[in-house]
Amino acid sequence: MEDENTRYEAVRSRDGRFDGEFFFAVETTGIYCRPSCPAVTPKRENVRFYATAAAAQGAGFRACRRCRPDAVPGSAEWNVRADAVGRAMRLIGDGVVDREGVAGLAVRLGYSARQVQRQLTAEVGAGPVALARAQRAHTARVLLQTTSLPVTEIAFAAGFASVRQFNDTIRAVYARTPTGLRAAAHRRGSAPSAATLAVGIPLRLSHRGPYQATALFDVLAAEAVTGIEEVSGDRGRRTYRRALRLPYGTGIVAVDERPGGRQRPHSHSGGWLDARLRLTDPRDLTTAVQRLRRLFDLDADPYAVDERLGADPRLAPLVAARPGLRVPGTADPEEFAVRALVGREEAERLVRAYGKALDAPEGTLTHLFPEPAALAGTTGPLGALATALADGTPSLDVGADRDDTQAALLGLPGMDARTVAAIRTRALGDPDVAAAGEDVPDTWRPWRSYALQHLSSANES
Known part of the structure; x- marks a missing residue:
């Protein structure tokens, strides 16, 4: 939405599709908002547009108390772009x-x-x-x-x-x-109780547009590795729980399958997933939330994805049946790379043999997945991958150059094109990956990862 008049029309119609994609500020009030803010629409001549909340704040505007623009989903553009x-x-x-x-x-x-x-x-x-x-x-x-x-x-x-x-x-x-x-x-009746970080921070993990939670939880349930994660409850009302390794400590998170707010499977209003996060160090909150957002693909733009893929005759019925389908990411890229290589059963054995025990286990969550350095002494392809990850070559952090990482992974023994494509999709969050051997036309760009997720979900249903 490069044209400011088009952006103003989105503001005037309170279009939630663009929450997080841009922000608008009102010069006469000194306040900045999300496009869907329910307040009276300001006059066009008083409105200024910004790409980020930080830019609006830097211009001297303060956050709206009604629409809480700081709590919107992140822009999907940053996941698409591979530049600096x-x-x-x-x-x-x-x-x-x-x-x-x-x-x-x-x-x-x-x-x-x-x-x-x-x-x-x-x-x-x-x-x-x-x-x-x-x-x-x-x-x-x-x-x-x-919190208190x-x-x-x-x-x-x-x-x-x-x-x-x-x-x-x-x-x-x-x-x-x-x-x-x-x-x-x-x-407002939402003040913290006597609860602290030991009990858990309640979170609303927001997303834009429709969200197919059941399909994503199906993937998490099928892949869950005993000891570090679990999925409990009946389908449609499940809870995903896992242990997190974080920069300053550890965490345990629980995320509910049923979307919060007004969200329904075929809704266009947006919504959130309810979660509770228990941390050993509160400095890890920002990082933990961002990693959960990547795991659940909460910053995706389902409108752009569905518009492009829905125009293809092969995908149109799949998109219509599952609007807002997401591609699961990961909370730990290095962990996912190892799991993609060895499979679920071997991953569970690695947890038992090399995983670090949690200081305070919670139910079936007893360990953290072993770090690459702990696996570097193993033999074969796993040892080669673990050694490379421990050395930082390739890098799997969120700012890694995806092409360089792919080339480095393909140079390791035992890493085939399909495994590397899975790592690029899930660990690096690339929305435009075509696995080797798949019939994936260029017309699906830049959302080929989502197209393949639609095909996979359809085959499994």
């Missing part, structure tokens, strides 16, 4: 700037910090520091409104360098103090 900007946006979302700074981000991308700043500012209207700041503000709001952690602990857990920086940012973004944000949640 797309890779940077994925890395920032994973918390790299908070952990490693702009210099660390630049090293991962292979550019200078100045080049990264220039490219991001030109394309999305904000540099890496501003983008990370916007993300920290959102993390802080979630912690303030869903002290405000000072939340400041550092969200990634702020000081309490003063935290207070200033919250005031600038939300026009309230941190304690004011927490009090507002209490008045």
Whole structure:
């Protein structure tokens, strides 16, 4: 939606399809919103458009209290794009700037910090520091409104360098103090109880458009590796639970299959998945949420996917039957690469033999999947893959160059084209992968991964 008049029409019609794809701000109120904001539509001459919430914040606008624009799904564009900007946006979302700074981000991308700043500012209207700041503000709001952690602990857990920086940012973004944000949640009846991180943070993992939760949970149930994950409950009302290895500690997450809000299988209103996340270190919240979003493919644009694939006679009935079908990702790319190579039964054996036991097991969740270094001493293709992953060649992080990673994987013993295609699709989140031997026309680009998911789901139903 490059044309601003077209964007304004989306705002005027409160079109939720574009939530997260762009933001609009109103000069007369000093507030920025998501396109579907229910407030009275402002006059066109008072509206300004921004590619990111960070850009709107940088221009001096504060977040709308009605539509909560900081809580929208991420733009699907960053998953499609393989250039430096797309890779940077994925890395920032994973918390790299908070952990490693702009210099660390630049090293991962292979550019200078100045080049990264220039490219991001030109394309999305904000540099890496501003983008990370916007993300920290959102993390802080979630912690303030869903946990009983002290405000000072939340400041550092969200990634702020000081309490003063935290207070200033919250005031600038939300026009309230941190304690004011927490009090507002209490008045709405959503204030935290005495629960802390040990009990779990309740989350709403938002998505745009229709969402075929049952099909995705079917995949997770079929692949679940005992010890690190489980799927319980009846079909349609299942819960997926798994252990997470995170930068500062570990986590256990539970995600419900039944979509929340007004979402229905054939709805176009969007919605969310309900989740609860228990962390050993609150600094991992942002990273954990982003990894869950990739696992459940929550930042996809189902409208763009369905429009393209639905125009193909072979796929049209499949798209009509399953609008908003998602491609499962992974919460741990290196884990998925190993599982793709060895299969489920061998993966369960590896968990028992090499997995790290959780300090506080929860039900059937007892271990973390073994890290590549723990498997590097094994023989054959597994040992070769584990050694390469432990050395960082190939890289499977969210900012990896997908073509370089594919070439490196294909150079390893025992890695065939089909296995590498699965890793590129699921671990690297590439929406446009065609597996070797598949009849996949170019007209399905840039959504060939989704086309193959439709064919696979149809064969299994």
